[in-house]
Amino acid sequence: MAHIAVQHLKYRYPLTDELALRDISFTVGEGEFIGIIGQNGAGKSTLCQALCGIIPSFYKGAYGGKVLIDGEEAAKTPVAELCRKVGIVFQNPFSQVTGSKLTVYEEIAFGLENLGLPREEMVRRIDHALELLDIQALREQNPFDLSGGQMQRMAIAGIIAMEPQVIILDEPTSQLDPQGSEEVFRAVQKLCLQGITILMVEHKMEKIAAYSDRVMLMDKGEIVDFDTPQKIFSLDCLEACGVQPPAFTQICRGLGLRNGDTGLYPVTLEEAHKALDQIKGGAAHG
């Protein structure tokens, strides 16, 4: 059974005439890493919020179709229950701080207290989350005293501690400096190794290419294509959708350097190497 199944999802925000999501359908399997790309207004954030039930419950508006998470229908499950299965991390690290806790340790406990977990279980999960995000040293600090990158890792820890099977990251590094971004990406990589299903919206295409099993290209509230990074970044309509492929892909495109077996452009440095070797090998044999 598919882990996430979205069927004919449609959504319109209140006070607007146009659909933000128009008839979206796809499935994601357990443990997959999905990159979501597209220009601003393509519907990426709307889709993320529909996956965790914030849409429609928080915004209201008009909704159609189904989002099934592990068989449970998102629109019919309270967000406070669905959050045990799907966690979400947003752009702005500052507004994700609850503001009611005085230390990082207590801040991470926020969701666990709401779920009514016993104390020992909370301690176990918080310690695990602190370690995974590499923020043990910050545990007694005030959440508002952290740097952007630290704050964002704390936000991720707060979600991880709730032990969801799926984590959605909606442009988690867009408001961070390069160092903070790097910290967050390292953390995401670790999550991926834990076998958690990840959907990440991101504008840094090198990262998308490096991590994703599959990439979803969105435009104007629709899925343009949903396939391997190589296929997606070889699409001709990419630029029309407002997406710049990774630097390696652009260079290889310019040089006409394709993978000999698949005919697709390389998306990472390793793949570019391989394609080059193939050409050299071919030349040597020829």
Added chain:
Amino acid sequence: MKEISLYEEKDTPIHALDPLTKILYILAAILVPALYGGRTAMAAFIAASIAVLLAGRVLRRTLPILSFSFIVLITVVIIQGLFRAGNTTVAFALGPVVFYREGLSFALGIGLNVVNILLSFSILVLTTRPSDLVEAMVRLGLSPKLGYVLASVFQIIPQMTATMGTITDAQRSRGMETEGSLLVRIKAFLPLIAPVVMNSLITTKERAIALEVRGFDSRREKTFLRERKARGRDKAVNALLAVLIVLALIGRVTIWLT
């Protein structure tokens, strides 16, 4: 990180008391004089509060709390001492200005009442971590959501003050006048406050979503990370305070009956 709270972390038996015990003390300090004992009881509670504040090593920190009220109290003494209806007995005169005993006595009553309330509250405010107080109230039955609201104010106000500093600097560097005639200053108010307000409302929306995905609306019974402290001593103090209130009540009732 700047806190708005006057609380200061110290290791004293007063700090270790259960916040609810301190609330009960405030109740006793207000109710006992109101029910029975009047000014004598107020004076006794003021003395007791001073002793407790000394034990908690925070007496000096009551000054900022008292100072505002003191200014008002001084005007109360002057205005009531000079003008109160029913002023007949001259207490003393400073040149042409005559103070009357009745007015001064009335002012003394007001002063004792205000100082008594301020000092008993000071014990709670100065020796209790705000988040502990909120948590104690939630344990007692306050809705966890209102508990969140209370606890978050303590952190959000310093955040907004910081934003305010940034905006004031920015507007000044754009040449906005924050000094000058009243009209100039009134005109400066809106451009200063509007960005802080907009900013905080947008953050508010994002924060609401972030809270919801962390189970804020959960119907499950909430648990607490922080352990409840031992409370044998708290119970003893609570019992003593309860006895005091009940005695005052009995005193009041017997006065009514006789």
Added chain:
Amino acid sequence: MNEKKNLWSFQLNTASLVLIPAAVGINYIGKLFAGLLKLPLWLDSIGTMLAAFLAGPVVGALSGLINNVIYGLTMDPISFVYALTNVGIGIAVGLLARSGKIRGVKSAILGGVVVALVAVVISTPLNMIFWGGQTGNVWGDAVYAWCVAQGMPALVGSALDEVVVDLPDKIATILIAYGIFRGLPKKLTLLYQSGEKVESLD
């Protein structure tokens, strides 16, 4: 949407709850800026009024209440008592806004007068109990002293004292709160309104 909805209706949803700390913060900032600019007004209930405009009388009242509870716990214990006044302000503005009485600058000024009267009615007895009728404001107390010296009852002097303090302050505050409210994007203000339903596209 049903226009004739219940005036008191409210939704204590997360958005409205999180609005309360922001309202308390805005009150505080208003007071600080007023002090910084040495304005002869308090301007310390902009947030309460804004919350009432956005989310109705109940959330407005809660903002007023929590505002003073926090002040009471941190700076000035006497402000606990005056929570009643701020609750009254929140309710009054919420009802005026919900019933559609405030449509422009003129009606906002009129609303300010109503709110000031509510504040006077609630505060005066409290002033009598705690301060013998004074407010601690120089101009107001001068009026009070004059009234008492003229042989008027302290209650009358106290009420006039409070009027002198509250009338300009509440009119200015409601104008500012209304101005900001009108400037907010509709998408934001919609979040705090009750009675919204999810429409089906199936």
